[in-house]
Amino acid sequence: MLVQRLGHLVRLTPDEQASLRLLEGQRRSYRRGSQILCQGEPASELFIVRDGWLHSSVVLGSGGRQILRFHFRSDLVGGACLAFRESPETVTAVTDVTVSQFSRERIGDLFENHPRIGALLFAISVEERVSLTDRLASIGRTSARARVSALLCELYQRMRLLGLIADGGMQLPLTQEEIGDATGLTAVHVNRMMRALAEDGLIARNGSQVRVLDETRLCAEAQFADRSEADGDWLPRPR
């Protein structure tokens, strides 16, 4: 599945594809709510999401929690172990999940044997960094309503890329508290904002199902930046 993700930018050679598939051997499942990685504990394994949702978060001394990113199918999780001995973040299963697990030395092998894959991994990491900076701008500089809208836009567009949207509706397995932790708001205020968005006809809710009724307006309110396509001209030749 990482094959598809990286293959977005370039056509991978059979050899590259085979090496990537090697990463996806060891498969594990976790129950919703379980912690796959824990802030402050040693970590040297990475994960590729096969199925389900996870999120990574940082917990502050005061008890506050900031959710950094939600992870879906084909996302690479736990990359922090490539720069830190102890995990700087906690990774939690939002739903029941299945992941592929492998040790960070495999990443070193990839860089060595398939420089272009290394470069692609770098490009993906840059993409996620930009996604983080967009969130930062959203939380730092926009209203509660815009922040909730922005999160919905982000999730909606990412799920659409994965083909997880059925006629405008997406399954959001998140509590309002989790949405609050992702947007820097309280659960109570998230509730009010969601209700307001629904009343204004931007979205419709039905249990955990959310339909985006007016994506254009939602993106506008969110000040959501739709990032241009990636571009692999700079990549080294495949080996």
Add this chain to the structure above:
Amino acid sequence: MLVQRLGHLVRLTPDEQASLRLLEGQRRSYRRGSQILCQGEPASELFIVRDGWLHSSVVLGSGGRQILRFHFRSDLVGGACLAFRESPETVTAVTDVTVSQFSRERIGDLFENHPRIGALLFAISVEERVSLTDRLASIGRTSARARVSALLCELYQRMRLLGLIADGGMQLPLTQEEIGDATGLTAVHVNRMMRALAEDGLIARNGSQVRVLDETRLCAEAQFADRSEADGDWLPRPR
């Protein structure tokens, strides 16, 4: 200077060092206030800071600006062009600066010829990502006072690593508006927080000079996470 930065984790081979130094040929200077990269415009060049401060920021439709990160000597700037045709962020000179400039194809070459350097670049990118997530948690989940403290802690520790601290004092060439744009606050409120920190004996100010009087307490108030040392065990062999 990138040599020193990457050489932190491992001992670079002479060959690796030479290749890195090739990046630092083309040198350019910019006046304080000038924009080196501009959000939305095509970009395919990267920069290494030689001297001076820059920051990268995102500007929102409403006019709000979020400063994402300050860049010092030996920082690599503009990596976003490795994943996006158009720059997702603006890079501005905070002071007069000198940078080395090179095209993104050079990065491709590095990945190809020196896999370990590719991996090191990846590790650095992970480090900066974590720094961003710490900022995100700070802005999303802590008080104004803590946010300002956290920014001061971050800058203080980074400058110390670069040897830019003279007996507890650092030169902060930032306006309070810039500090506000970095912390998600208004300039007015930044002013009040700085004053409060000074009154409480955590810092002392004198023009643009800031001395940290009680680093322990400042870090505690900031809920500042001092990240553990990096670790290069997973890196591929040098070529």
Add this chain to the structure above:
DNA sequence: CGCACCTTTGAATGAGATCAAAGATGGTGG
């Protein structure tokens, strides 16, 4: 010296937090 920009301070306002409690939902075990 004078102008532009920055810092400082005060007062009024407002967005979002907090506190509290009443519905809704869904998973589990009897």
Add this chain to the structure above:
DNA sequence: CCACCATCTTTGATCTCATTCAAAGGTGCG
């Protein structure tokens, strides 16, 4: 299959931190 309990959502009232607006000092540069 149903009842119960935990968890989540919804709503109202109040409070607080940060913003906004305004104007008076500072600072440094041309």
